[in-house]
Amino acid sequence: MAEMIVFIIFAAVALIGAISMVAASNPVYSVIGLLATMFAIAVLYLMLDAHFVAAIQVIIYAGAVMTLFLFVIMLIGVDTSDVYGAQTLRQRVMTGIVALTFFASIALAGRTVWITGSDAFGKPNLNGTAEAVAGELFGTWTIVFLSTVMLLTIAAVGTIALAYFPQDGTQDEVPR
Amino acid sequence: MTLTITWFLFLAAGLFSIGLAGVLIRRNALVMFMSIELMLNAANLTFVAVSKELGLIEGQVTALFVMVVAATEVTIGLAIIVAVFRTRSSANVDELAELKG
Numbered sequence: 001m002a003e004m005i006v007f008i009i010f011a012a013v014a015l016i017g018a019i020s021m022v023a024a025s026n027p028v029y030s031v032i033g034l035l036a037t038m039f040a041i042a043v044l045y046l047m048l049d050a051h052f053v054a055a056i057q058v059i060i061y062a063g064a065v066m067t068l069f070l071f072v073i074m075l076i077g078v079d080t081s082d083v084y085g086a087q088t089l090r091q092r093v094m095t096g097i098v099a100l101t102f103f104a105s106i107a108l109a110g111r112t113v114w115i116t117g118s119d120a121f122g123k124p125n126l127n128g129t130a131e132a133v134a135g136e137l138f139g140t141w142t143i144v145f146l147s148t149v150m151l152l153t154i155a156a157v158g159t160i161a162l163a164y165f166p167q168d169g170t171q172d173e174v175p176r
Numbered sequence: 177m178t179l180t181i182t183w184f185l186f187l188a189a190g191l192f193s194i195g196l197a198g199v200l201i202r203r204n205a206l207v208m209f210m211s212i213e214l215m216l217n218a219a220n221l222t223f224v225a226v227s228k229e230l231g232l233i234e235g236q237v238t239a240l241f242v243m244v245v246a247a248t249e250v251t252i253g254l255a256i257i258v259a260v261f262r263t264r265s266s267a268n269v270d271e272l273a274e275l276k277g
Contacts, residue, residue, distance in 0.1 A: 003179045004177060004178070004179045007179050007183060007184075011183070011187045014187065014191060015187070015190060015191070015194070018191055018194040018195070018214055019194060021194075021198065021207070021210055021211070021214065022194055022195075022197060022198035022201070022202065022207075022211065027204060027206050027207055030206075030207050030210055031210070034210050034213065034214060037191070037214065037217070038217065041217055041220075041221055044184065044187075044221060045221075045224055048184065048224050048225055048227070048228040049228060050224045050227070050228070050236050050239070052236070053220075053224060053236050053239050053240065056240065056243060057220075057243070060243055060247060061213075061217070061243070061246075064247070065213065065246070065247060065250050068250060068251075068254060069206065069209070069210065069250075069254070072206065072254045072257065072258060073206060075258065076257070076258065076261040076267055091201065092201060094200075095197050095200040095201040096197065098196070098197070098200060099193045099194065099196050099197035099200070100193070102192075102193050102196055103189055103190060103192075103193040106189040106192070106193075107186065107189060110185060110189070126227065126228055126231050126232075126233065128227075128233065128236045132233055133233060133236055133237060133240065136233050136234065136237050137237055137240070141237055144241065148241060148244045148245075151244065151245070151248055152244065152247075152248060155248040155251050155252055156251070158252055158255070159251050159252060159255040162252075162255040162256060162258075162259050163255060163258070163259070
């Protein structure tokens with residue numbers, strides 16, 4: 001019962017954060033809403049015995065990614081001209097219909113698979129510590145892990161290329 | 177009422193739907209990126225929840241890989257947004273219609 005209360009609180013935080021992220025006219029408020037969602041999801045990971053993933057969620061997402069978003073927002077300026085005036089009522093209604101249809105489709109498709117009736121919280125057979133995750137990561141999935149290294153390197157090189165070699169006549173503005 | 181994995185999966189589906197609505201309705205490229213992040217997080221929540229249900233650690237490993245891909249995507253995407261903003265002074269995707277930097 002205590003688990004249920006914790007789940008309801010943090011699920012509500014996640015949903016409210018997500019909705020406020022989509023609805024906020026100021027991108028800074030969107031970042032704050034998504035930050036609340038990230039933290040709530042980290043708490044849900046803890047409930048699911050994924051301790052290491054929860055820590056990584058807080059460090060990478062809440063720490064690095066959202067800070068990067070804030071940096072870019074502050075770099076290019078806060079643009080509040082989006083929500084009020086850019087969309088017609090028809091677009092909003094259609095978006096709501098599409099999202100609700102999508103949710104209903106997922107729920108219907110997963111209804112027979114998800115509702116298994118098993119109480120996975122009764123049996124603590126999973127312990128997502130750093131040791132357990134690393135054993136799998138560096139054992140079975142070594143090649144995949146090394147290819148993510150290559151992916152990150154390519155991303156870093158691509159970012160530098162985008163920042164330092166613009167294709168138009170703005171080279172003079174770029175610090176060398 | 178006991179807490180089962182089903183609750184987590186429905187919450188993940190709801191978060192994914194909200195992210196989908198955000199991508200569809202917003203014009204600001206940054207907020208669209210945040211919506212994509214929300215969808216990736218919902219998928220991660222599904223992976224971890226099913227990992228708990230089945231008692232397998234692979235779901236958490238997959239969630240870590242998804243985080244790596246998400247971080248990469250954010251890096252490149254924000255660099256593109258900044259590059260576009262340099263030439264257009266706008267992050268509004270409706271104004272980008274000629275597929276040329």
